[in-house]
Amino acid sequence: MSEHRLPSWREGAARDAVLRFLADSAALPVEDRLAVLDVDGTLWCERPRYVQLDFFLDQLDGALRSRPGLRERPELRAVLEHDDAALADLGLPRVAAALVELCEGLSPQDFTARVREFFAVRTQPERGVPYRDLRYAPMLELLDELRAHGFDVALVTGGGAEFVRAVSLDLFGVPPQSVVGSQIGYRFARDDTGRPGLRRTAEVDAGGVNEGEAKVTNTQRVLGRAPALAAGNSPGDTELLQWAGSAGGPSLALLVEHDDAEREAAYTSEAGSFHAAEPIGTTARRCGWTTVSVARDWDRVLVGA
């Protein structure tokens, strides 16, 4: 049977390691069959820009029509003018906060509707395809295999939890309660009839930006257990991958390496959003992770290709 599984994966060490883990996982108690996967650069393409950044740029476009004065805010001006020096000077957290403010006050339902509208009508400008086509076909096959082997599949993103939750079931078959991310806080509010509801704030919750150690603590807080499989692609995924299998039994840590400029993008993972003391490839060798080379191990890359 195995030759018919993971059809987008080429034969080789990475595919062998995945198939071996799937076979070995029969020894895991069902409740320990949890797989967690990073999203940007692990389940879909993050270059030339994070999908979520394109969403917020789209929100900014819309907001400028009614509030042109937003253009004068330094963080937003730097984004609009692609002013890399100003962006570096301001720092990602401050720029991200200014973008997050664009959706402040929305109900969770309205925010979700905006994200889904974006995916429904916008195309990725450089590739000219819908954003859903940026998903990696081999990874979608892996998610299906994991579920077929009794795994709960969860997403652990450095991006916004709600952004990913809005499309997680549609794009990855993952329900919103199985998404862990950078969590924007909510304010409890009643409407005129006294009915309770929630409004987005512009602050990240106490769980913090979901990178590095926070990916471990937030996964435990939201999902309530440790994963047997963890997959990622950047230094911000290091602790999550090291944590995989800490409950004992078969485990797998998968690192996706982006080395295919022709079919996707070639970039060293140091360029991620999180600073690490060493290149992620060095960490992978030291920790015995399974490395997935896009160029070598994937026969097909993007679902839309």
Next chain:
Amino acid sequence: MSEHRLPSWREGAARDAVLRFLADSAALPVEDRLAVLDVDGTLWCERPRYVQLDFFLDQLDGALRSRPGLRERPELRAVLEHDDAALADLGLPRVAAALVELCEGLSPQDFTARVREFFAVRTQPERGVPYRDLRYAPMLELLDELRAHGFDVALVTGGGAEFVRAVSLDLFGVPPQSVVGSQIGYRFARDDTGRPGLRRTAEVDAGGVNEGEAKVTNTQRVLGRAPALAAGNSPGDTELLQWAGSAGGPSLALLVEHDDAEREAAYTSEAGSFHAAEPIGTTARRCGWTTVSVARDWDRVLVGA
């Protein structure tokens, strides 16, 4: 078919409302089929004591064997001596914090193992039955019906998230990622080999004690959406029940009233852990909730009876 469903529910308005909601829920998009249920007093008996309190008393027994000095701590002495005046004077938050400290420093896995051991070997002293027998048979039938109708079933407890998660799959068929509760914080720590792990702290996370408004904000934060059905029994469930159906479509708010001293316990829900401005029954009438009387609506109460 309907006469064979919910066999532990007596015919009447409550059962009719539940069956009508289940039928109407076919109109709900699958992703809006979320049911959230309080735990203590809604899914299992909370009298004469919360199950979780018995667990911590058991932990205290064990801790005293190696650390008899704990007996001198005012909060723990008041608990051990059933000193209601001292307990009222100290306040539940301070007493709870002292009990939570007993498990400080444990890994999540070790804490889970302790909870499961408690359920495996201890019996509820007044009833002489295992704690799992304190579950309400009619509510387990409701959970099964909800799942049969495509619902994700989640637990939203005022108690500890990890305490409930340790047994949620076994006792209620609910995986840990679908449990929302008062969340004890975790500290990220590496062991001697550099492997990351987590240790319980003694502090409740920023989400706070999961009662009242916090049940709404924490449910959105952890589950990522609003429920169509919410069930509870105490003033601390008010906001959660009012929130049910806020995404639109068929909804049901269920309030369990404990009025059966013979088969379970009779107590007014004002005696709950959360202070409300009015009796919960008044809120129920005002908000049009469906009231479930244990005495009138349930043919069978505890699964162990």
